[in-house]
Structures are given as C-alpha cells and as structure tokens.
Amino acid sequence: MKVAVIGAGTMGSGIGQAFAQSDAVEKVYLCDIKQEFADGGKAKIKKNLDRQVAKGKMEQAKADEILGKVVTGLADIAVDPDLVVEAVLEKMDLKQSTFRNLQENIVKNPDCIYASNTSSLSITEIGTGLAKPVVGMHFFNPAPVMKLVEVIQGANTPDSVVAKVKEISETIGKTPVQVNEAAGFVVNRILVPMINEAINVYYTGTSDIQGIDTAMKLGCNHPMGPLELGDYIGLDVVLAIMDVLFADTHDNKYAASPLLRKMVRAKHLGVKTGIGFYKYNADRTKTPVDQL
Numbered sequence: 001m002k003v004a005v006i007g008a009g010t011m012g013s014g015i016g017q018a019f020a021q022s023d024a025v026e027k028v029y030l031c032d033i034k035q036e037f038a039d040g041g042k043a044k045i046k047k048n049l050d051r052q053v054a055k056g057k058m059e060q061a062k063a064d065e066i067l068g069k070v071v072t073g074l075a076d077i078a079v080d081p082d083l084v085v086e087a088v089l090e091k092m093d094l095k096q097s098t099f100r101n102l103q104e105n106i107v108k109n110p111d112c113i114y115a116s117n118t119s120s121l122s123i124t125e126i127g128t129g130l131a132k133p134v135v136g137m138h139f140f141n142p143a144p145v146m147k148l149v150e151v152i153q154g155a156n157t158p159d160s161v162v163a164k165v166k167e168i169s170e171t172i173g174k175t176p177v178q179v180n181e182a183a184g185f186v187v188n189r190i191l192v193p194m195i196n197e198a199i200n201v202y203y204t205g206t207s208d209i210q211g212i213d214t215a216m217k218l219g220c221n222h223p224m225g226p227l228e229l230g231d232y233i234g235l236d237v238v239l240a241i242m243d244v245l246f247a248d249t250h251d252n253k254y255a256a257s258p259l260l261r262k263m264v265r266a267k268h269l270g271v272k273t274g275i276g277f278y279k280y281n282a283d284r285t286k287t288p289v290d291q292l
Ligand code: 3HC
Pocket: 014, 048, 051, 052, 055, 057, 118, 119, 139, 140, 141, 142, 143, 144, 145, 146, 188, 191, 223, 224, 229, 233, 237
C-alpha cells in the first residue's frame, strides 16, 4: 500500500511514521507546501526512531527500513497513492482546496481513498463539491503510539469507504471506532472541554498549574495532567476545537476560557512554541509558567 500524508506537522509526521512502521505499507509520501517543512517532518520521524534504537527497542536496520519508505516533497509527488490522509491546518477552505487539487490535478489512481485527519470539522462539508468522497480518519497524538483511530462517516461517505478505512486502520495495528459526524466526534467532544475546564479552574484561582495536573494524574490515573496535555496538543488546536463545538451547538458549556484565548493570542501555544502552561527547556525538562 502507498500512502500520501498531506501536511508534515506534528500530526502529519506522526501519521506518516505510523504508516511507515507497518509491513503492509511500501511507501509514504510526506508532503507539505514547502520542501523544508516536509523534510522537517521526516527529521521528526528520524528522531523518534533514533530514540527507539538508543533504548534498544528497535534494530538500526529496521529504523533505516522505516525511514527509507518516507519520501518527502510537495503534494505533486502523490501521483499513485492508495490512500491520502490530509493533515493540513484546521481551516475548512484549505482542506477543501487541498482535496480538490489532489483529485483534479495530481492523483492518478482512480481507486484512491481520500481521508481527513480533521480534529473536529465537518467531513460532509469538507467533501462538498468534490468528485470523490471524503472519510474521517482521526489519529491521536503521538500517532505512532496511540492505538485509536476514529473513522468518521460524513453524509456522503459510502459504507464501503468506511469499511475499507477501518480495515486499513487494523492493518497498521490501530483500533478503529466508527463514529457518525458530529462536532468533535467522540474523543475531542469529551476531552477538549475537560482541558478548557481545567484552564478555568486555574483562571479562577482554585489551584496552581502543577496542583491541577497532579490532581488529575493521581486522582484519575490520566497519563498527563489536563494543562500539560493542552500544551502537548497545542493550545491553538484546543481553542479551535472549542470554537467549533460552540459554533455547532451555541451551548455556553463550550465557551472557550478567556485565558485560553489570551494565551493563543500571545503565541503561548505549548510545546510547539516552547511556552504554554509550562516552559519547555532544551534538556527536555519543563517548568510551570504563571499565566495569570
Ligand atoms: N512520537 C513517537 N513515539 C513517542 C512519542 C512521540 N511524540 N512520545 C512518546 N513516544 C513513545 C516513546 O518512545 C515510548 O515508546 P516505548 O514504550 O516503545 O519506549 C512510549 O511512547 C512512552 O513514552 P515515554 O516513556 O517517553 O513517556 P510516557 O510513558 O510518559 O508516555 C505519552 C508518553 C504516550 C505521550 C503519554 O504521556 C500519554 O499517553 N499521554 C496522553 C496522550 C493523549 O491523551 N493523546 C491524545 C491527545 S488528543 C488528540 O491527539 C486529538 C487531536 O485531534 C487534538
């Protein structure tokens, strides 16, 4: 199977790695709008694989084989994929134009499946006006590790495409859960308001950053505290999902925290900008930063 991943950021490169690690996948086209962005995505994959080799969890030869499957470039290298997974920014018009360009000008394989890794946008709307249907294939960060793939059926997604994507997910060692289209699907509908609530708990002075994260880690057995997880996902992504939930429902329970909005304006986005609720140091340690 050949897979094209469009967008080589955190999710795109992780998704590329998840596919390249499968014996069923012979090639991953990792594409972005600039060659250097695509190369940067491949460098992230190399770093992860190097870590596995250093820990003695993977042979160097296996790491080389996985990395060797990843070809980087602009979208125009994706001529013959069996599956396209779009992981560009969460902007409806960008996602629509990306699929249109792929379907009309680039991909020559008539049986190619078109999937979006959108975290909350409407699959039906993304697919509107396109010649070929779009299905949701939603991975979780870090994509090479997290087992779940939400497979989302839009109003115009045929059952056969959904079934095929579930089968592909299993082939690469993931567990698919089929969901109907709804803002935030299942996980982000539940998880992201929880993170937003944790931000409000901090904003209203109930506890400090470490207190909230420690409480949720030890009190609920979560692997990461909610503020740490918000930083990890990217606070801009968290805000975008809250705004989609609110726009779709007009329910005040989905109103984004004013502190979240302020931090996004300040580019305190978390790991990706080096600062959020924590400051991320070069030695991989992190220290809480008061944001009030
Ligand atoms: N890429 C690849 N592999 C990674 C990785 C990354 N970015 N980060 C960690 N790993 C691997 C490590 O190499 C390690 O592998 P090994 O067991 O084979 O050695 C394994 O994951 C565990 O890593 P660590 O020992 O370094 O650290 P932890 O045990 O603390 O686990 C974690 C790290 C898996 C990130 C864990 O803290 C966790 O599960 N956190 C919660 C993540 C989560 O909730 N994700 C969902 C976010 S929501 C989302 O993505 C949806 C989107 O639409 C917003």
